[in-house]
Amino acid sequence: MSAFWQGLKSFLQERGGEILNALGEHVYLTMAAMGMAIVLAVPVGLILTRAKRADKVVLGIVGVIQTLPSLALVGLMVPLLGAGPKAAIAALFLYALLPIVRNSYTGVRNIDPAITETARAMGMTSREILFRVELPLSVPIIMAGVRTSTVICVGVATLGGVVGAGGLGELIWIGIDRAEDALIFAGALPAMGLALLLDWVLSVGEWLFTPAGMREDKGSAQAGA
Amino acid sequence: MIRFEEVWKVFPGDVQAVCDLNLEVAEGETLVLLGTSGSGKTTTMKMVNRLIEPTRGTITVQGRDIQQENPIKLRRRMGYAIQHIGLFPHMSVGGNIGVVPRLLKWQPDKIAERVDKLLDMVGLDPDSFRDRYPAQLSGGQKQRVGVARALAADPPIVLMDEPFGALDPITRDGLQNEFLELESEIQKTILFVTHDVFEAVKMGDRIAMLDEGRLQQVAPPAELVEKPANEFVDQFLGQQRFQLSLLTRSVRTILKEQERPEQAPEGPPPEERLGARMSLVGALDLFKKTGRGDLPVYRGKEYMGELHKDDLLQAVGAVLGELGEER
Numbered sequence: 001m002s003a004f005w006q007g008l009k010s011f012l013q014e015r016g017g018e019i020l021n022a023l024g025e026h027v028y029l030t031m032a033a034m035g036m037a038i039v040l041a042v043p044v045g046l047i048l049t050r051a052k053r054a055d056k057v058v059l060g061i062v063g064v065i066q067t068l069p070s071l072a073l074v075g076l077m078v079p080l081l082g083a084g085p086k087a088a089i090a091a092l093f094l095y096a097l098l099p100i101v102r103n104s105y106t107g108v109r110n111i112d113p114a115i116t117e118t119a120r121a122m123g124m125t126s127r128e129i130l131f132r133v134e135l136p137l138s139v140p141i142i143m144a145g146v147r148t149s150t151v152i153c154v155g156v157a158t159l160g161g162v163v164g165a166g167g168l169g170e171l172i173w174i175g176i177d178r179a180e181d182a183l184i185f186a187g188a189l190p191a192m193g194l195a196l197l198l199d200w201v202l203s204v205g206e207w208l209f210t211p212a213g214m215r216e217d218k219g220s221a222q223a224g225a
Numbered sequence: 226m227i228r229f230e231e232v233w234k235v236f237p238g239d240v241q242a243v244c245d246l247n248l249e250v251a252e253g254e255t256l257v258l259l260g261t262s263g264s265g266k267t268t269t270m271k272m273v274n275r276l277i278e279p280t281r282g283t284i285t286v287q288g289r290d291i292q293q294e295n296p297i298k299l300r301r302r303m304g305y306a307i308q309h310i311g312l313f314p315h316m317s318v319g320g321n322i323g324v325v326p327r328l329l330k331w332q333p334d335k336i337a338e339r340v341d342k343l344l345d346m347v348g349l350d351p352d353s354f355r356d357r358y359p360a361q362l363s364g365g366q367k368q369r370v371g372v373a374r375a376l377a378a379d380p381p382i383v384l385m386d387e388p389f390g391a392l393d394p395i396t397r398d399g400l401q402n403e404f405l406e407l408e409s410e411i412q413k414t415i416l417f418v419t420h421d422v423f424e425a426v427k428m429g430d431r432i433a434m435l436d437e438g439r440l441q442q443v444a445p446p447a448e449l450v451e452k453p454a455n456e457f458v459d460q461f462l463g464q465q466r467f468q469l470s471l472l473t474r475s476v477r478t479i480l481k482e483q484e485r486p487e488q489a490p491e492g493p494p495p496e497e498r499l500g501a502r503m504s505l506v507g508a509l510d511l512f513k514k515t516g517r518g519d520l521p522v523y524r525g526k527e528y529m530g531e532l533h534k535d536d537l538l539q540a541v542g543a544v545l546g547e548l549g550e551e552r
Contacts, residue, residue, distance in 0.1 A: 114307065114311055115311065115313065115314075117276065118305065118307060118311040118313075119313075120276060120300070121271075121274055121276055121300055121305040121307075121384075122300060122301070122305060122324055122325050122328070123297050123298070123299075123300035123301035123325065123328055124297075124324075124328060125297055128328065133313060133315075136315045137313075137314070137315055211314075211315030211316075212315075212317075212358065213314050213315050213316065213317065213358030213359060213360060214314055214315050214358075214360075
């Protein structure tokens with residue numbers, strides 16, 4: 001047993017800096033792609049709820065992108081943007097779109113029509129209905145999409161190693177290349193930890209963004225009229 | 226106040242929801258649109274605030290053709306209350322009530338003041354309810370908030386679509402009574418949609434009976450019950466005729482002409498007085514509760530005379546007899 005810990009210790013002494021470095025790059029790839037994806041996908045999803053026919057088309061296109069094997073998508077970005085972080089971020093960005101667009105769209109679409117009709121009957125404009133009623137009510141669903149995308153992104157970002165974007169994927173690729181299991185774990189375990197951590201952080205964010213009246217801990221309902 | 230002139234609504238697929246409707250709602254009046262589902266009552270109501278646009282015909286509100294008006298502004302001038310849901314779950318009670326005042330850009334302190342006043346008006350303590358969320362309210366409390374919200378910006382017209390529909394009978398009855406009292410103070414023009422004939426008789430100054438988009442009869446409750454205009458209305462009232470007759474006939478109509486003393490013999494406590502406009506059912510209830518043989522009748526503060534229990538029972542018997550003869 002002590003031999004194992006000794007081994008781990010010397011491994012970390014030797015590779016620790018490299019792992020931290022790769023983790024930093026990995027966070028950067030994920031965050032950059034997710035940031036852009038959120039900024040684009042949430043408004044697109046919301047606009048689609050107001051579209052008559054474009055909604056099916058756009059959701060279809062975004063869905064098709066999702067079916068492209070991630071390895072191929074990353075590879076296809078290289079001729080366009082050159083090898084390096086740009087190609088990886090572009091691929092991650094495209095990959096992250098679908099869950100966010102779709103959840104923003106369905107979040108609004110699934111709101112009880114009686115609620116939006118009441119908003120309309122009270123004299124809210126379409127814009128006021130969106131920002132005062134529909135958006136706050138769909139926050140939990142939009143955030144669920146963001147969480148899904150983030151977890152996918154952390155995983156897919158390991159492919160950044162293939163196109164020279166760095167990140168934890170690089171350790172894994174080197175490990176595979178040299179048949180060195182320790183390196184594969186040195187890449188995979190931090191990636192798993194990162195996915196879990198980001199998911200947890202976002203779940204806290206989801207709770208914070210969810211309007212108070214809709215949180216799970218609603219308190220006890222009062223009896224009587 | 227609200228006038229429908231030859232109004233039609235035909236939905237795609239040639240579904241005639243409203244056919245050639247001519248109807249006028251007077252200022253301060255509560256007009257009930259009564260009918261089964263599919264009768265066109267809700268469609269009729271939703272055309273008033275342009276949630277639904279008529280296919281043909283003209284609707285005027287306060288003398289102006291609503292087609293010429295901005296629908297957003299039109300809607301902000303009208304209160305709107307619907308069955309159970311409707312409250313915004315992400316807003317507090319105060320937030321819900323203040324929606325229209327906020328849209329109208331009232332000052333925050335004026336809105337807060339108005340919210341508290343309305344909560345008081347619908348019988349909810351402002352301090353304990355203002356910051357609660359709809360999920361923390363009972364069905365009855367939600368309805369109260371819904372009514373308060375409809376009245377928030379003090380609109381001259383209020384549209385109500387089965388606002389007490391999702392309640393148990395006892396809570397509903399209590400809320401109806403409170404609303405009647407409230408309504409006599411605030412004097413609004415109300416368009417009230419219901420499928421419940423008892424609610425219609427209770428709440429309405431007049432009832433407009435609809436069937437398959439066509440207006441069957443418009444009349445005050447007593448007239449609708451006593452003189453149904455056609456077979457449909459007659460059948461709709463059906464089994465409930467006896468009860469409805471007792472509900473729509475008031476104590477005044479059976480009070481015998483008698484020498485009225487200027488003053489009541491002794492001022493009995495208010496809970497032992499009959500109101501002149503109280504229904505025969507209400508009178509029966511009060512006799513049962515007090516166990517008295519006769520009760521004084523008052524119109525407001527004015528003493529009208531005594532009603533003997535035997536006379537009341539005779540009147541009830543007469544109603545039963547009338548219905549028996551018709552059969």
